[in-house]
Amino acid sequence: MKRSLSVIAFVVVLIAGSGAWYIHGKQPVRDGEIALPKLQAPVTVRYDERGVPHIKAENQDDLYRTLGYVHAQDRLFQMEILRRLARGELAEVLGPKLVNTDKLFRSLRIREHADAYVARQDKNTPAWKALQAYLDGVNQFQATHPKPIEFDVLGIEKRPFTAEDTLSIGGYLAYSFAAAFRTEPLLTYVRDQLGADYLKTLDLDWQPQGALHPSPALTSKDWKGLGDLALLSQQALEDAGLPQFEGSNAWAVSGSRTQSGKPLLAGDPHIRFSVPAVWYEAQLSAPGFELYGHFQALNPFALLGHNMDFGWSLTMFQNDDVDLIAEKVNPDNPNQVWYQGAWADMTSRIDQIKVKGQSPISFTLRQSPHGPIVNDVLTASGIQEHADTPVAMWWSFLESENPILQGFYEANRADTLDKMRSAAEKIHSPGLNVVYANAHGDIGWWAAAQLPRRPEGVNPAFILDGSTDQADKNGFYPFSANPQEENPARGYIVSANFQPVSPLGIEIPGYYNLAERGRQLDKQLSDNSVKWNLDNSQALQLGTRTDYAEQILKPLLPVLRRVVSDPEEHDLLERLAAWKGDYPVDSVGATLFNQxxxxLCDQTFRDELGDALFSTLISTRVIDMALPRLAADEHSPWWNNRNSNEPESRDHTVKVAWHAAVSHLKSLYGLNPEEWTWGKAHTLTHEHPLGRQPPLDMLFNVGPFAAPGTHEVPNNLSASITTAPWPVTYGPSTRRLIDFADPAHALGINPVGQSGVLFDKHYADQAQAYVTGQYRPERFSEGDVAGNSREVLRLVPPR
Incomplete structure (x- = not known):
């Protein structure tokens, strides 16, 4: 027995030791000296207490090569999975469930566009050389180190990263802004199948002259295909567990309105949460160049950044840069469509998707003169069917020159208004608001995008008729037509995804957010009695109140008081009526309202739209705009349930919704309403791409944490409109505050941690601080960096 126990103990120790050795071999190396080929001189990388690298090089080529190396050792799997998503290669490593996601991204033509874009670039510009040096650093790390744990789990083989991968990820980011795939089929269905009275609630003009072909334009098969496309366009991003841009806050306050007398810059881009976090922080230092930047996977140029002289943040412009176009097919030739007065050929080619554990799947990619066909039916069986009515996609990302890499290379060096304006003009797609401040006292904002010239009267919120001139484009407006401001007299600028105004008065269609968040920020920033500093700016960023709930409840509370008779439920109702629209973690009113x-949505919209389009509706910004109007209109046809034999009123539908809400919360959290707190129901879990599969979720995911905030408050920790509990899906991807009286002591926070390497000490070391609203210093000065360095890595040329 003793011998057997000894053997067992030896085996356990051996397994434990092997596991520890395996994990240790995957960890980042942040201390010591490493030879890195192609370096011209030694480079020092000092890591601070959060694992942020502070890179000091003697030239910019070495600087970017080192950035690629250290970025890869913390985020190599993120780089791999993002390029696979963008280029339609996920099924090769994640299996058959991702085939339709790959089909979607192949249909978007991001791969071909990125390849062609790279082929025509001038390879001798400083920006292109910086990209190549960065990618060389990434590839040198990959070639000389063990594969990440995720590579082993999924069987991913190493292959070099390329400029085509970088540009493909840029296409994915542009796509993640595009709400057209969800919104346009939905609105067109309401217009053409339900009619003007229903569309009125969605606040869009009904245009019968804008309907599609005189014969039934879209068949039931087409509507199903479009519904599947709408769901897939959302689920593809969710299923991959990867970042998706959703909204943002940014503001700049001039020195006349700050306590320090210098401009103050604040920014918190709202992006889907993930592990690792979307941003990788690094300080870059070389002769003639200093920047503390926030970087995305495979991009050497910071999308957010600052130094002692200037800084900037981004929000989503959310202009409509995608049109869906229903084609008229030649009845005598299914490969032709009517285009500008004549039958024109569609092109097609066979593409192939590799699938893990299965044979490759071949499918057809079709394209009309208007653009790629995107609605060929995606079936669960993988057997492709062509839609009865092909729907093409026109996308400015595929049509504009878009020198976006050059734009951000210049933005990283833009120490004047003129330089940043010039950089913003080079960002064509996706649409971005660039909010800027500098130490000289300037503040500015530019809506960066190329805005297409559409025919007068065309509403691109609907699917357009390809047999008419609705889908024609007459180039793009000049940058001077874009919304923008420089040093406004009021002394501050706010950007919060609401509808902007062009200085030339042109219409700018888009899928903008509610104005409430922007109004909340503007109301406080406009208070002349306040002098802004880092402390009160933190309170503004962390605000959790909105008047949106009040808009909905004001017309419905009298209804509820008429229809709720149970004394216990009446007490709950009065508790809701007394709620001020605030979302701290201990709020009960927030939980009751959101359920x-x-x-209310479920009882009102599902019967007319069906399950697929109802799911689409509550994933769009359309629902945010519609609910206050619906609540105020007792005669809206949406109140009537089409599946009922008797007509139903607002009173009846509100009563049913209320009882369902109370019943659900009792079943979930018990009979005592004091237990129905917002933090119990509203939680944040940072999800890794592998964390969607139990039991890997317990290993790779971070959380859950009780989360304050909600949809469209400054602290925009948002969950879908669904039944409790509410997992938070997106929110501030960082919170940054920079006072240009002392930019070396800027504040920020990472939602999870710097590292994407499982078991690393910086994998999740900021998660608790983030959700509780804490900030951390973004160290910049030599003394601060030196005094807080925890590890020092030297990269040297080979001897």
Whole structure:
């Protein structure tokens, strides 16, 4: 027995030791000296207490090569999975469930566009050389180190990263802005199948002259295909567990309105949460160049950044840069469509998707003169069917020159208004608001995008008729037509995804957010009695109140008081009526309102739209705009349930929704309403791409944490409109505050941690601080960096 126990103990120790050795071999190396080929001189990388690298090089080529190396050792799997998503290669490593996601991204033509874009670039510009040096650093790390754990789990083989991968990820980011795939089929269905009275609630003009072909334009098969496309366009991003841009806050305050007398810059881009976090922080230092930047996977140029002289943040412009176009097919030739007065050929080619554990799947990619066909039916069986009515996609990302890499290379060096304006003009797609401040006292904002010239009267919120001139484009407006401001007299600028105004008065269609968040920020920033500093700016960024709930409840509370008779439920109702629209973690009113909101949507919209389009509706910004109007209109046809034999009123539907909400919360959290707190129901879990599969979720995911905030408050920790509990899906991807009286002591926070390497000490070391609203210093000065360095890595040329 003793011998057997000794053998067992030896085996356990051996397994434990092997596991520890395996994990240790995957960890980042942040201390010591490493030879890195192609370096011209030694480079020092000092890591601070959060694992942020502070890179000091003697030239910019070495600087970017080192950035690529250290970025890869912390985020190599993120780089790999993002390029696979963008280029339609996920099924090769994640299996058959991702085939339709790959089909979608192949249909978007991001791969071909990125390849062609790279082929025509001038390879001798400083920006292109910086990209190549960065990618060389990434590839040198990959070639000389063990594969990440995720590579082993999924069987991913190493292959070099390329400029085509970088540009493909840029296409994915542009796509993640595009709401057209969800919104346009939905609105067109309401217009053409339900009619003007229903569309009125969605606040869009009904245009019968804008309907599609005189004969039934879209068949039931087409509507199903479009519904599947709408769901897939959302689920593809969710299923991959990868970042998706959703909204943002940014503001700049001039020195006349700050306590320090210098401009103050604040920014918090709202992006889908993930592990690792979307941003990788690094300080870059070389002769003639200093920047503390926030970088995305495979991009050497910071999308957010600052130094002692200037800084900038981004929000989503959310202009409509995608049109869906229903084609008229030649009845005598299914490969032709009517285009500008004549039958024109569609082109097609066979593409092939590799699938893990299965044979490759071949499918057909079709394209009309208007653009790629995107609605060929995606079936669960993988057998492709062509839609009865091909729907093409026109996308400015595929049509504009878009020198976006050059734009951000210049933005990283833009120490004047003129330089940043010039950089913003080079960002064509995706649409971005660039909010800027500098130490000289300037503040500015530019809506960066190329805005297409559409025919007068065309509403691109609907699917357009390809047999008419609706889908024609007459180039793009000049940058001077874009919304923009420089040093406004009021002394501040706010950007919060609301509808902007062009200085030339042109219409700018888009899928903008509610104005409430922007109004909340503007109301406080406009208070002349306040002098802004880092402390009160933190409170502004962390605000959790909105008047949106009040807009919905004001017309419905009298209804509820008429229809709720149970004394216990009446007490709950009065508790809701007394709620001020604030979302701290201990709020009960927030929980009650959000459950009631979902049940109200469910009882009102599902019967007319069906399950697929209802799911699409509550994933779009259309629902945010519609609910206050619906609540105020007792005669809206949406109140009537089409599946009922008797007509139904607002009173009846509100009563059913209320009872359903109370019943659900009792079943979930018990009979005592004091237990129905917002933090119990509203939680944040940072999800890794592998964390969607139990039991890997317990290993790779971070959380859950009780989360304050909600949809469209400054602290925009948002969950879908659904039934409780509410997992937070997106929110501030960082919170940054920079006072240009002392930019070396800027504040920021990472939602999870710097590292994407499982078991690393910086994998999740900021998660608790983030959700509780804490900030951390973004160290910049030599003394601060030196005094807080925890590890020092030297990269040297080979001897």
């Amino acid at each position: 009631f909101l979902f049940n």
